[in-house]
Amino acid sequence: MIIKEMKNILWDFDGVILDSMEVRDFGFKEIFKNFNEEQISLLIKYHRDNGGLSRYVKIRYFFETILNKDTTEKEINEYALKFSEIMRKELTNSQNLIMDSLNFIKQNHSNYNFHIVSGSDQEELRFLCHELNLSSYFISIHGSPIPKITLVKKLIKEHGYLSKETCLMGDSINDYEAAHSNGISFYAYNNKKLKEKGFNYIEEFKVFSFNT
Known part of the structure; x- marks a missing residue:
């Protein structure tokens, strides 16, 4: 799967980066x-x-x-x-990390603008990212109680990102709704039910690439 023109990737956390x-x-x-x-x-x-x-x-x-x-x-x-x-x-056990997505993040974090937008509590999320040595891969880390739809909207506005250059990686229908309502692309991962619904689906990040 190749995506053109993508520069900004918003990552869900649970089920995408951490198997929690x-x-x-x-x-x-x-x-x-x-x-x-x-x-x-x-x-x-x-x-x-x-x-x-x-x-x-x-x-x-x-x-x-x-x-x-x-x-x-x-x-x-x-x-x-x-x-x-x-x-x-x-959740500070590194064995819970999803290495397929994490390896992609490690290899590409300097080439694209990575952010976390999660339904997890923001303070807890930042604590976990610090403990798991993930923080340095992301420009910013955001979570609840602010709804994800609002987080995505604020992030895009604050950084001046173009919709066509921005996507959200997630594993739930709520992630799709957050992306869709903000006019950005959605890519599903680690949830076969979303694949069955016809969303763009990433089987493995190791065969996923951006056309640079």
Whole structure:
């Protein structure tokens, strides 16, 4: 697969650079362990179907949709903090890195403008990138609670990037929506369901190239 004119690549993090889904499953199960298994299973399904959404959205969904219960920002933030504490402990293991995409990033970070735009908590995301020695490969690293659609919009505007020269690499339908709503290209990775939907799909980065 060859892309012409591409200069700016926005990377999702979970599922694209770091294989974190099972660890994040564990995190949600742990913070909601006092609720029944059926309710937690519904949350895990929502989490997996919407990998690009932030934990704040997923926690609110758990209370307001699954439990049909009102919640507050304070309560959501308290659960999000507990979740983040688990992630900081569990996700600093370099064995969770996806070497196919990471090797591409290492080999090309000086040739293109790389940024991370993720549904993960921004402070936690920057901590993980620092601990995993990833920070130097990216011009900037952005995460929730700001929605990804807004993050992409702000990033493109602040750096003056042209839409035709910018794309987003992601593994969820939410990543596609963030790209599409901002008028940039989307390339799916590490999620066969997206391939079945007909999106541009990267099987392996080692056979993926830019026409320079």
